[in-house]
Amino acid sequence: MLETIRQYGEEKLEELNVYETVLDRHLKFYMDFAETAEPELKGSNAPIWLEKLDEERSNFEIGLNWSLDKGDKEFGLKLAGALGYFWDVRGNYSEGVRWVDGVLADNQEIRNSFRGKVLNVAGNLSRYQGNYEKARKLFEESLAIYKEIGDRQGIAASLNYLAIVAWNLGDYGNADNLSEESLVIYRVKGDKRGIANSLNMLGIIAADQGDYIRAVEISEESLAIRREVGYKRDLAASLTSLGIVTFAQGSFTRAAELFEESLTIRREIGNRGGIAESLGYLGMLATEQGDYERAEEMLKESLSIKRVMEDKRGIAMSLYSLGNLVFGQRQYERAAELLDESLSIQRMIGDKWGTAMSLNFLGKVTYSQGEYRRAEKLIEESLGIFREIGAKSGIALSLDDLGRAAFKKEDYEQARILYNESLTLNREIGSKREIPINILGLTELQTINGFYNRATILLGFIEKFFESIKAKLNSPEQDRFEEIAITLKEKLREEEYSKYLEEGESLTMEEAIELAIKVGDNE
Numbered sequence: 001m002l003e004t005i006r007q008y009g010e011e012k013l014e015e016l017n018v019y020e021t022v023l024d025r026h027l028k029f030y031m032d033f034a035e036t037a038e039p040e041l042k043g044s045n046a047p048i049w050l051e052k053l054d055e056e057r058s059n060f061e062i063g064l065n066w067s068l069d070k071g072d073k074e075f076g077l078k079l080a081g082a083l084g085y086f087w088d089v090r091g092n093y094s095e096g097v098r099w100v101d102g103v104l105a106d107n108q109e110i111r112n113s114f115r116g117k118v119l120n121v122a123g124n125l126s127r128y129q130g131n132y133e134k135a136r137k138l139f140e141e142s143l144a145i146y147k148e149i150g151d152r153q154g155i156a157a158s159l160n161y162l163a164i165v166a167w168n169l170g171d172y173g174n175a176d177n178l179s180e181e182s183l184v185i186y187r188v189k190g191d192k193r194g195i196a197n198s199l200n201m202l203g204i205i206a207a208d209q210g211d212y213i214r215a216v217e218i219s220e221e222s223l224a225i226r227r228e229v230g231y232k233r234d235l236a237a238s239l240t241s242l243g244i245v246t247f248a249q250g251s252f253t254r255a256a257e258l259f260e261e262s263l264t265i266r267r268e269i270g271n272r273g274g275i276a277e278s279l280g281y282l283g284m285l286a287t288e289q290g291d292y293e294r295a296e297e298m299l300k301e302s303l304s305i306k307r308v309m310e311d312k313r314g315i316a317m318s319l320y321s322l323g324n325l326v327f328g329q330r331q332y333e334r335a336a337e338l339l340d341e342s343l344s345i346q347r348m349i350g351d352k353w354g355t356a357m358s359l360n361f362l363g364k365v366t367y368s369q370g371e372y373r374r375a376e377k378l379i380e381e382s383l384g385i386f387r388e389i390g391a392k393s394g395i396a397l398s399l400d401d402l403g404r405a406a407f408k409k410e411d412y413e414q415a416r417i418l419y420n421e422s423l424t425l426n427r428e429i430g431s432k433r434e435i436p437i438n439i440l441g442l443t444e445l446q447t448i449n450g451f452y453n454r455a456t457i458l459l460g461f462i463e464k465f466f467e468s469i470k471a472k473l474n475s476p477e478q479d480r481f482e483e484i485a486i487t488l489k490e491k492l493r494e495e496e497y498s499k500y501l502e503e504g505e506s507l508t509m510e511e512a513i514e515l516a517i518k519v520g521d522n523e
Helices: 002-015 019-040 046-055 057-069 073-090 093-106 113-128 132-149 152-168 172-189 192-208 212-229 232-248 252-269 272-288 292-309 312-328 332-349 352-368 372-389 392-408 412-429 435-448 452-468 475-491 494-505 509-516
Strands: none
Touching (some): 019 046, 019 073, 046 057, 046 252, 057 073, 057 093, 073 272, 113 152, 152 172, 152 192, 212 232, 232 252, 232 272, 312 475, 352 372, 352 392, 372 392, 392 412, 392 435, 412 435, 435 452, 435 475, 435 509, 452 475, 452 494
16 A cells, blocks of 8 residues: 555656656755764664664665665765664664665765765675675775775774774784774874774784783773763673673673673664674573573574574574584584584685684584594694684684594593693683683593592692682583593592592692693602
């Protein structure tokens, strides 16, 4: 009925020879409306304005269609640019890409700030869909335009977007340089929001490289600025970034607080992609804490949102996290299926970090299934990628897994070397969650070598550590722990075992490390 009325109205306007005039005015009106709404989407009134924009989507489509047909080309660019943030927040990536691609193709002769802005919108939407090379080219064109017209603000924005793509592709050195370059410009201009954006990216890069101390420092600076500026979507992003670092450091209570706060904000402002991201990290945290029912609920909700949004990288991450969840429940076949799907997507979009992580975990799964040689090949491939991109936390992860493989082959000296190398890296980057896993491997070696008192003390430390951070060993790790405990109980009297276990509970992390790396019979 409404479509019939619309068509009738168009016919009458054409009869009166005012059709084009009305559509020109319509385009101008909705361009102004979108430009008014854009800054409001970043403040406390975001939910109200998102609803208003949702109600006018058909009118925006009419305006964009008219600009592509006979309407004002620059108005079309401005309308698409103003709607970019809306498409982003709502997760309407495919819809946004369709319109910005059309507007850009129709306005190739225009080289001004409006086109530069739309190029960045197009780059971001393409990046969310995993089209990193397309995104990079769009950001590069935007940067070229901003340089031509001398727009320093635009230059800084394009540089930071290029940094994000470089990070997506695992080119951390280039990503860091681009973010630093954008940060310099933002600091000179005194643009607090821009400063926080660049700092947030630098914190993410530092975290992926395993430099957690720097990552926390930078992320906290970005968070403080974003609290001051008050843009809620940006604030939620900083909370998430800091949560990721604290999670990696084993500070699970703090990480949970940050992820929960980010989720609350994202639900409040209707940021679908952000909601999915926060749910994903809370699901990972619940997995670590052994709350598998809650983890499954959150991870499945996250995956569902990401599939609707066609967020390829997000889908791959959710599949990886679900694989981790079922692996912890000894569902190895299902874990392999999920990780294979995640790996396939990561390879397709060119995400080196994601590819290496999926390879590594798939190696763990195949190892648990008894396919030791295939597991080694997968983990070795992941190690090669981690070394290529300079991801210290990933390198440490793969070295520990290869140490486990060497242990299984009874190559105990090689296992010790690999465990120690992994431990050294984890110690350097402050990865508190992973250090006790290194110690678990070294405890197995202490047991094999007959140092039962020492091994029991280390078991006491490991048990107390995970209790203190409110986390649990996953099922395969718990199996290793219990196998060692059974052996030690056989070798020691009951009162000896209890005594040494209790002694281990009082060890500091550094004391446990020093004990674990001891070689020789000096108990």
